[in-house]
Amino acid sequence: xxxxxxxxxxxxxxxxxxxxxxxxxxxxxxxxxxxxxxxxxxxxxxxxxxxxxxxxxxxxxxxxxxxxxxxxxxxxxxxxx
Amino acid sequence: xxxxxxxxxxxxxxxxxxxxxxxxxxxxxxxxxxxxxxxxxxxxxxxxxxxxxxxxxxxxxxxxxxxxxxxxxxxxxxxxxxxxxxxxxxxxxxxxxxxxxxxxxxxxxxxxxxxxxxxxxxxxxxxxxxxxxxxxxxxxxxxxxxxxxxxxxxxxxxxxxxxxxxxxxxxxxxxxxxxxxxxxxxxxxxxxxxxxxxxxxxxxxxxxxxxxxxxxxxxxxxxxxxxxxxxxxxxxxxxxxxxxxxxxxxxxxxxxxxxxxxxxxxxxxxxxxxxxxxxxxxxxxxxxxxxxxxxxxxxxxxxxxxxxxxxxxxxxxxxxxxxxxxxxxxxxxxxxxxxxxxxxxxxxxxxxxxxxxxxx
Numbered sequence: 001x002x003x004x005x006x007x008x009x010x011x012x013x014x015x016x017x018x019x020x021x022x023x024x025x026x027x028x029x030x031x032x033x034x035x036x037x038x039x040x041x042x043x044x045x046x047x048x049x050x051x052x053x054x055x056x057x058x059x060x061x062x063x064x065x066x067x068x069x070x071x072x073x074x075x076x077x078x079x080x081x
Numbered sequence: 082x083x084x085x086x087x088x089x090x091x092x093x094x095x096x097x098x099x100x101x102x103x104x105x106x107x108x109x110x111x112x113x114x115x116x117x118x119x120x121x122x123x124x125x126x127x128x129x130x131x132x133x134x135x136x137x138x139x140x141x142x143x144x145x146x147x148x149x150x151x152x153x154x155x156x157x158x159x160x161x162x163x164x165x166x167x168x169x170x171x172x173x174x175x176x177x178x179x180x181x182x183x184x185x186x187x188x189x190x191x192x193x194x195x196x197x198x199x200x201x202x203x204x205x206x207x208x209x210x211x212x213x214x215x216x217x218x219x220x221x222x223x224x225x226x227x228x229x230x231x232x233x234x235x236x237x238x239x240x241x242x243x244x245x246x247x248x249x250x251x252x253x254x255x256x257x258x259x260x261x262x263x264x265x266x267x268x269x270x271x272x273x274x275x276x277x278x279x280x281x282x283x284x285x286x287x288x289x290x291x292x293x294x295x296x297x298x299x300x301x302x303x304x305x306x307x308x309x310x311x312x313x314x315x316x317x318x319x320x321x322x323x324x325x326x327x328x329x330x331x332x333x334x335x336x337x338x339x340x341x342x343x344x345x346x347x348x349x350x351x352x353x354x355x356x357x358x359x360x361x362x363x364x365x366x367x368x369x370x371x372x373x374x375x376x377x378x379x380x381x382x383x384x385x386x387x388x389x390x391x392x393x394x395x396x397x398x399x400x401x402x403x404x405x406x407x408x409x410x411x412x413x414x415x416x417x418x419x420x421x422x423x424x425x426x427x428x429x430x431x432x433x434x435x436x437x438x439x440x441x
Contacts, residue, residue: 044320
């Protein structure tokens with residue numbers, strides 16, 4: 001997995017959000033399209049792609065895309081993959 | 082885990098009753114602050130569309146009573162041929178007595194009839210079928226009438242976007258009876274009580290009786306209004322719960338039954354919303370043709386009535402055919418509680434969706 005892949009997923013999950021406008025430093029809650037529906041679609045997409053089921057708290061604790069990427073990697077490492 | 086197998090018990094008929102009043106998310110412009118783009122997005126993504134709600138004064142008991150009367154009449158049965166009533170609901174007429182007893186009186190059933198309520202929601206239909214199978218298998222009950230229904234529209238706050246546009250009302254009646262044919266059935270029932278706060282009505286029971294204080298409305302971080310007397314749902318957590326337990330539960334039951342997905346004709350899930358249904362279908366790699374999904378868009382999330390409503394609304398022809406159809410039913414929700422069953426249907430005579438004739 002890579003940060004670029006996560007950015008692609010976020011871009012696709014939040015529809016109409018161009019990939020170029022996103023980076024590791026992007027703050028979720030500053031995104032115009034960020035709402036509870038966006039959380040659901042992103043949770044689903046991350047689980048399907050990376051096999052990690054994120055919780056709502058993960059989005060509250062991880063402010064940026066890079067932090068969320070680290071969180072997903074940490075969960076995968078802890079599981080041994 | 083509670084898994085079980087039965088034989089010589091079959092479903093003899095199913096009727097679902099819905100209210101006449103239809104509401105649409107398109108009428109909720111004010112609820113979404115005039116944001117019609119968000120309404121379009123919810124329609125497209127979650128599949129929210131229409132729902133049926135009761136008039137004030139109509140209850141789950143009324144819906145289930147109408148369904149039961151229609152069912153007994155269409156099946157050509159006398160009320161005294163029913164040996165037990167199971168009423169699955171979380172929106173009963175009274176704290177006491179139970180709905181099953183009130184309905185027993187209304188249907189004029191004989192005194193040697195067992196009657197009890199089961200306090201479960203979206204998983205409740207499967208739990209009710211399981212109990213009915215147990216009762217018939219144990220002997221003594223030749224025929225059980227299972228009622229499953231709720232009026233969650235009465236519990237949601239109209240200004241709570243996280244629940245108000247989702248839920249509809251419905252009531253069902255199902256006959257479960259002994260049969261000489263093999264008619265095998267398999268069940269698995271599960272619970273995670275640590276998640277009970279994710280979907281609940283906090284006040285109104287003995288822990289926190291309804292009062293002026295519990296009726297006070299507050300606004301949450303997302304701008305949704307509700308009081309402690311209203312239904313609360315942590316949508317993200319319930320979504321996570323659904324997409325993690327459901328696929329696993331289905332796979333485990335199929336392994337227990339020792340069949341493959343191709344051996345199941347229809348997978349009837351609790352009609353939570355199209356997004357969750359689609360997601361479970363995708364994760365289990367099911368053929369979408371085998372998964373009824375239209376019901377929730379027409380009637381809303383009907384809690385324990387959603388599985389029978391999907392059967393009556395979408396599968397009546399298939400279940401009435403002479404060839405045996407094998408169905409997997411699965412409900413999941415409040416509790417947190419979930420249960421799945423594999424049942425066989427052949428020549429099901431009564432499988433009707435009706436509208437409530439008169440409302441107060």
